[in-house]
Amino acid sequence: MKNEEVAWVFHELADLLEFKGEDFFKIRAYRNACKILAGLDEPLEEIRRRGGLAKIPGIGKNIAAKIEELLATGRLKKMEELLKEIPPGILEIMSLPGIGPKRAGLLLSSLGISSLDELLGAAKQGRVRGLPGMGGKVEKDIIKYIEMREDRRERVLLVTARDLAGEFTSFIKKLPGVAGVDAGGSVRRWRESAGDVDLVVAAADPRRVIEAAAGCPLVSEVLEVNENRVRLQVHWGIEVDLQVVPENQFALALFLNTGSRAHLQRLASLPAAAGINFDPSALPSSEFFSNEREIYARLGLPFIPPELREDRGEVEAALADRLPRLVELGDIKGDLHMHTTWSDGVCTIEQVAARAREKGYEYIALTDHSQSLKIARGLSLERLKEQHRQIRSLNEKMDDIQLLTGIEVDILPKGGLDCPDEILKEADLVVASVHSAFKQDRETMTARIISAVENKNVDIIGHLTGRLIAHREAYAVDVERVLEAAASCGTILEINSSPDRLDLNDQNAARARELGIKMAVNTDAHDLKRMEEMVYGVSVARRAWLEPDDVVNTMPVEKLVKFLRNR
């Protein structure tokens, strides 16, 4: 079992216990374990082998034993017992915004509702309003959120699609007769979510590859087969579309498969495109290309990176030879938004710094939460000062990486920041973000965020819109007005790399670039594993046409420090 799968069991266990009304602290211990396990960068199997499970901070004897059981049997007795008394649909109901254990319990006991379908039906018949504590608004929200979920059921986060593409690719690669395999489609263009995973395989014998692929342990069902394509349902709730082509058609197939449709249509309209069939079903073609560069050259164009292939002006830019030199992961020299055990992170400053050094970063900023965010153990002013003292003293001991003192300060509901200016002034770097009162009206929220943009001590605005992809809408905020304010104040905007945030998104980041705003691509990591998510933020930057100069954390350390000081 993978770490994430084990972590997920504890997440569900916590939900079930919450439904039962068990002890708050016990539930919190499970939730905490879930967070810790998901953040480990060593496989649990290995930790178990050397008997280290109970030594993980936050994992005690009981949870360690449950992990053992899961790794050994793939099951958890306690979980199975709970599921005997609680219908599994309850977990889905509880995951709706505004529905917690109490309301889920009430729905079950008074209306016998134990699935989203039943709940939707009851809400539409107006049977939910009238239950104690639930009125028309709750009922309307229930309908809204369930329908929203159904709309999105077909798509998964990019990170999930990429993980799946990776696993499937390595399975296919090992098959005999396979000369190459790569993912196309939205996965290759790094769109924020994907409807399926498109794989292109180079092999002489399609039937053999298709048969073997259908036997991959990830596959739950074969949906459709023809002579060189197969559509497979995978256990992760997503489909894989596999196309097998002869090796000399691979580049063209991957190109056509990558899309987007709009990009291909735009290319097809070029005079130089005469003779090329842009319909993927026209393969095999009579023209051969050994790579995509040759295809673009044949069209009279320089290579266009997949992230740009959206028909947002990239073809015109290519024709004029004015494609951007896109920022790359290798350009990133540090991470400016990270959490440690001082607030809600699971690693110490030393652990984070050591990993950053391994990654070749020149600097990192430690930005733990501010005092108001109690749930994240936000730092009191005293603790903040103490942390900054520790960072400075650690800094003196390390000559190959610079640790910047920082804070992620809350932007308070009424505007203003959760930390006095004289203290913010002392920090090397200040990220300001909204973490409360998400439902304020557009005017209030916009003014609130602009108040932070205009504060001279704020360097970066964190995750500007607060959206969680497929889970929570952005706050009602007039992004354009905030961007204008940021442009005029010189405030940096964050591209948060967390795969469920990606906030700014590509379109907002592109607009910010037009306005001359500098951006910072940050992970907001709470553990070592999430430090690896930088690549997702970089992908947003690339889709937004950002060059290294647009991104402040491509600067070498001296330049960055000077830049921050002179802002």
Added chain:
DNA sequence: GCCGTTTTCGGCCCGACTGTTTTCAGTCG
């Protein structure tokens, strides 16, 4: 359920918002 140099029990633990109320329960981050 976890933790501990004040250590094997007792502490961990918050405030704001929302929709429903007419004084508050439930949810959330």
